[in-house]
Amino acid sequence: MDGTYELFRQHHGLPEELRARPRAAVRAVVEGTIALLESGATHVGVATDHVVESFRNGLWPAYKSSVGMDPAILAQFGPLEEALAELGVALWAMTELEADDALASAAAVAGDDPAVEQVLILTADKDLAQAVRGERVVQLDRRHGRIIDHDGVVEKFGVEPTSIPDLLALVGDQADGFPGLPGWGARSASVVLARFRYIGDIPPDQASWGVSVRGAQRLAVVLRENGDLARLFLDLATLRVERQLLPSVVGLRWTGPGPGLARLAEAWGARSLMDRVAKLAAVR
Numbered sequence: 001m002d003g004t005y006e007l008f009r010q011h012h013g014l015p016e017e018l019r020a021r022p023r024a025a026v027r028a029v030v031e032g033t034i035a036l037l038e039s040g041a042t043h044v045g046v047a048t049d050h051v052v053e054s055f056r057n058g059l060w061p062a063y064k065s066s067v068g069m070d071p072a073i074l075a076q077f078g079p080l081e082e083a084l085a086e087l088g089v090a091l092w093a094m095t096e097l098e099a100d101d102a103l104a105s106a107a108a109v110a111g112d113d114p115a116v117e118q119v120l121i122l123t124a125d126k127d128l129a130q131a132v133r134g135e136r137v138v139q140l141d142r143r144h145g146r147i148i149d150h151d152g153v154v155e156k157f158g159v160e161p162t163s164i165p166d167l168l169a170l171v172g173d174q175a176d177g178f179p180g181l182p183g184w185g186a187r188s189a190s191v192v193l194a195r196f197r198y199i200g201d202i203p204p205d206q207a208s209w210g211v212s213v214r215g216a217q218r219l220a221v222v223l224r225e226n227g228d229l230a231r232l233f234l235d236l237a238t239l240r241v242e243r244q245l246l247p248s249v250v251g252l253r254w255t256g257p258g259p260g261l262a263r264l265a266e267a268w269g270a271r272s273l274m275d276r277v278a279k280l281a282a283v284r
Contacts, residue, residue, distance in 0.1 A: 010032065105242045109243050116249060118137075124139065127168070132149060158190030171185060199230055
């Protein structure tokens, strides 16, 4: 689960009068995680951005950062990690890498384990579409209750999951702060990448493309003249898979909460939360 995404989603989904309460979004994320366990999930890991900035800011200074971010959300980053740790779920609090990198890493390890039935990546973030594998590793958009598998990625973006970084490099990613290449839009990029899959395999001569794209000759010139920029954006859009973050899926098994969860529940005025967790722990 992308804890940072969930924090933002819950914060903006709260009524205004609740949004102003300290740690309101943290409590909502914790309750949502408990709901996952109640729904039958036995192995849960949550990735967070311990700090918003990552190594990508060194590659592209305009990459997303904490500058201008709502202080009410920033103030809940640390408390969220504390609460998730006390809930007892596996936690990756990322600094040099991003939460998305941790999710891709864990999905790769879990997806390779024959004992795992299915891997659900709980985020609608388009970056994670590159980690999808058939119907085995899929995204779950909890907000809309939609599963996005391999065919869902192709339907949504027009390209295979492995081409998602190349697509983002060409069209840009506003949320992450890089613009893509001039003139390249979602349709032109998806049509060309559906044919060649990767930026490096696109012929420099437009006459060799064999696809119908408006302004193809101009797009080919842009790609030739901005090759270094395209490669940089591709680097930014490619998630890092660091398998040491999850040596084994055994580390994801939930066995119960830590001693501090009761204290947090008391502070939130949510004693019923502990009743829910106690029932779950009794059968794990």
